Amino acid sequence: EAGVTQSPTHLIKTRGQQATLRCSxxxxxxxxxxxxxxxxxxxxxxxxxxxGEERNRGNFPPRFSGRQFPNYSSELxxxxxxxxxxxxxxxxxxxxxxxxxxxxxxxxxxxxLTVV
Amino acid sequence: xQNIDQPTEMTATEGAIVQIxxxxxxxxxxxxxxxxxHAGEAPTFLSYNVLDGLEEKGRFSSFLSRSKGYSYLLLKxxxxxxxxxxxxxxxxxxxxxxxxxxxxxxAVHP
Numbered sequence: 754e755a756g757v758t759q760s761p762t763h764l765i766k767t768r769g770q771q772a773t774l775r776c777s778x779x780x781x782x783x784x785x786x787x788x789x790x791x792x793x794x795x796x797x798x799x800x801x802x803x804x805g806e807e808r809n810r811g812n813f814p815p816r817f818s819g820r821q822f823p824n825y826s827s828e829l830x831x832x833x834x835x836x837x838x839x840x841x842x843x844x845x846x847x848x849x850x851x852x853x854x855x856x857x858x859x860x861x862x863x864x865x866l867t868v869v
Numbered sequence: 870x871q872n873i874d875q876p877t878e879m880t881a882t883e884g885a886i887v888q889i890x891x892x893x894x895x896x897x898x899x900x901x902x903x904x905x906x907h908a909g910e911a912p913t914f915l916s917y918n919v920l921d922g923l924e925e926k927g928r929f930s931s932f933l934s935r936s937k938g939y940s941y942l943l944l945k946x947x948x949x950x951x952x953x954x955x956x957x958x959x960x961x962x963x964x965x966x967x968x969x970x971x972x973x974x975x976a977v978h979p
Binding site for chain 1: 902904910911912913914917956958966967968969970971972
């Protein structure tokens with residue numbers, strides 16, 4: 754069974770441009786999460802989508818946005834790129850329904866975004 | 870506020886046992902996860918605790934005390950491949966998001 758897949762693996766953009774990152778969740782998962790991991794720093798929560806709706810977002814400016822499609826795949830858009838946006842962007846997925854046994858979040862391999 | 874604390878770095882010897890501690894203060898709690906992350910790779914799931922006590926899974930065990938806001942990950946019979954960052958993450962009760970600690974970099978030496 755395929756895991757969480759992300760594209761592109763690497764992306765280089767110029768300051769001020771826009772970047773679009775894509776994610777396909779594990780089959781059957783309806784929740785998609787986006788995290789940013791800057792070099793040497795921890796994972797910072799960006800966005801959570803479930804059943805096509807944005808359910809929660811982290812402490813990031815509005816130029817970070819995204820959406821979830823009817824097939825539960827998702828894309829993350831970063832507008833007006835800044836140098837400090839350079840980071841590994843991780844997508845993760847889980848079952849949408851919370852259960853006592855826990856719905857583990859599984860991560861993709863990430864997309865490396867470099868802003869120059 | 871939300872705060873998850875872990876030691877920044879730890880070292881251990883191959884074949885030994887190491888315990889990585891995690892303390893948390895979050896607005897809600899709906900489970901604690903441990904992930905392993907090798908440099909340049911995505912985190913991989915190790916363990917999950919939602920009730921107090923010890924969960925054992927092979928060489929890895931995880932313990933949770935909700936009243937103390939405390940967890941630890943125990944790694945036994947350490948191998949060189951266990952050199953990685955270990956991330957403690959708490960699921961925020963009402964918001965279904967994982968809040969991660971900064972991670973503990975473990976170096977295993979021969």
